Amino acid sequence: MYMSRSFFANLCALRGLCVDLPRFAQARRFISFTFCILLVAAVPICSAAPRSHEPRMSFLDNGTIRVGVDLNLGGAITWLSRSADRENVINSYDWGRQVQMSYYGGPIPFVPPGKQVAPYWKGLGWNPIQSGDDFGHASSVLESSNDGRQIYVKCIPMQWPLDDVPGECTFECWLTLDGSTVCVRSRLANARSDHTPYGARDQELPAVYTNAPYSRIVSYTGKQPFAGEPVADVEAKQPPNWNRWFATEHWAALVDKQGWGLGVCNPGCLRFIGGFAGKPGEGDASSANCGYLAPSREEILDHNVVHEYRYELILGTINEIRERATKGGPVLPSWRFAESRDGWNFRNASDAGWPLSGEWEVKFEKGDPQILSPLFCRPVEEIPSVMIEAAFTTQESQAQLFWSTYDENGFTQERSIFFPIQNDGSHHEYRIKLSDSPTYRGSIIQLRLDPANSSAGTIQLKSIRFIKE
Numbered sequence: 001m002y003m004s005r006s007f008f009a010n011l012c013a014l015r016g017l018c019v020d021l022p023r024f025a026q027a028r029r030f031i032s033f034t035f036c037i038l039l040v041a042a043v044p045i046c047s048a049a050p051r052s053h054e055p056r057m058s059f060l061d062n063g064t065i066r067v068g069v070d071l072n073l074g075g076a077i078t079w080l081s082r083s084a085d086r087e088n089v090i091n092s093y094d095w096g097r098q099v100q101m102s103y104y105g106g107p108i109p110f111v112p113p114g115k116q117v118a119p120y121w122k123g124l125g126w127n128p129i130q131s132g133d134d135f136g137h138a139s140s141v142l143e144s145s146n147d148g149r150q151i152y153v154k155c156i157p158m159q160w161p162l163d164d165v166p167g168e169c170t171f172e173c174w175l176t177l178d179g180s181t182v183c184v185r186s187r188l189a190n191a192r193s194d195h196t197p198y199g200a201r202d203q204e205l206p207a208v209y210t211n212a213p214y215s216r217i218v219s220y221t222g223k224q225p226f227a228g229e230p231v232a233d234v235e236a237k238q239p240p241n242w243n244r245w246f247a248t249e250h251w252a253a254l255v256d257k258q259g260w261g262l263g264v265c266n267p268g269c270l271r272f273i274g275g276f277a278g279k280p281g282e283g284d285a286s287s288a289n290c291g292y293l294a295p296s297r298e299e300i301l302d303h304n305v306v307h308e309y310r311y312e313l314i315l316g317t318i319n320e321i322r323e324r325a326t327k328g329g330p331v332l333p334s335w336r337f338a339e340s341r342d343g344w345n346f347r348n349a350s351d352a353g354w355p356l357s358g359e360w361e362v363k364f365e366k367g368d369p370q371i372l373s374p375l376f377c378r379p380v381e382e383i384p385s386v387m388i389e390a391a392f393t394t395q396e397s398q399a400q401l402f403w404s405t406y407d408e409n410g411f412t413q414e415r416s417i418f419f420p421i422q423n424d425g426s427h428h429e430y431r432i433k434l435s436d437s438p439t440y441r442g443s444i445i446q447l448r449l450d451p452a453n454s455s456a457g458t459i460q461l462k463s464i465r466f467i468k469e
Contacts (some may be wrong), residue, residue: 074139075153076100097209100130106198121161128157128167192303200345212289215280219252223406223443236276251325263314263321269295270375334465343374383466384435394457
């Protein structure tokens with residue numbers, strides 16, 4: 001769900017064409033910028049004019065804020081305001097906006113039998129979203145309830161790039177209010193007929209669009225999160241070149257000239273994407289001008305996966321948003337693989353898919369198998385050692401653990417450590433004192449475990465966690 005007015009908008013305007021460019025930039029992540037230009041120039045685009053429909057709203061109001069979901073748009077959030085003034089901050093120019101669930105998977109392009117994908121959306125692949133598709137078909141709500149304290153909604157999403165193709169999945173959301181904060185739990189339940197194991201892709205968790213007055217992006221982007229260091233302005237780049245940054249306190253905000261607006265916090269996400277499309281300051285919920293934010297992380301979405309995440313929408317000043325987002329403080333990164341991959345993914349390897357049964361078994365049959373953690377950010381002084389509980393079945397006697405830092409992003413041999421393993425197929429705990437390495441310094445943002453070099457084998461992971469001395 002990306003893009004609005006830029007080179008593409010100008011090109012389309014010259015042709016008298018209408019296009020929802022906020023969603024087009026998602027394709028740019030999977031095809032080159034040059035190819036995008038050629039694609040738009042070559043294809044007559046006339047999609048995503050503003051939609052006209054009759055809203056069916058369900059509201060919660062606690063006297064501080066008011067949130068509303070549209071039950072005729074899959075239960076996506078289309079209204080958020082203070083209770084007193086009720087100035088809506090959420091943009092709904094078309095059905096690719098709002099605050100909504102949105103997922104990406106293979107194949108690319110995704111073309112079901114008997115269907116054709118719009119050429120300008122081919123790069124999105126499998127892309128169910130909560131509101132509806134780009135051709136004017138709204139997602140169907142299966143269940144909903146509102147007891148005055150919680151809104152619940154369950155829908156069948158639509159494939160955004162395709163004409164009237166429901167997703168082979170369901171979306172569920174639970175919304176409650178806490179002061180000036182909307183607390184949301186979201187769940188995807190897949191039931192795809194295509195059982196092909198596709199690789200990890202970046203997900204919008206969730207996608208958030210604000211109105212034109214909220215055009216300034218603020219976040220904490222430094223390497224000492226939760227330490228009270230100053231926040232920073234993030235350049236609100238125009239699409240297709242949305243900005244990407246490490247929001248190391250897991251939040252970012254779109255605010256107005258007075259520094260008041262909407263914050264988004266997802267404790268499971270470190271990377272954020274965002275920007276502003278069009279002309280800041282001018283336009284309401286029906287305007288094409290909009291701000292965009294999305295907490296993001298890579299996830300593998302199996303054909304039968306159940307994927308959940310939580311996030312918060314916070315109305316307030318920058319200080320109020322940050323205070324709420326950092327209320328819980330930092331925690332030592334820890335992952336358990338009893339039921340899921342817990343945000344980890346792999347390269348040059350495979351697994352049996354979801355669900356997991358008490359552990360995560362990863363198989364490797366070619367060179368350089370890699371198992372990668374989700375992003376996090378903690379200074380090395382807080383995480384001197386890591387504990388791995390696993391069973392190795394290989395012909396090798398050691399494994400290798402890499403780390404990537406805030407200042408030196410990426411994996412190198414210099415920032416790694418070998419540790420001995422027992423390759424007997426039985427579970428053992430391996431305590432690795434990373435602080436023994438002279439290159440273990442700064443703030444760590446990711447781990448990579450190489451369970452073997454080139455020989456075939458398996459690793460059965462139960463947990464990986466940082467520990468203090």
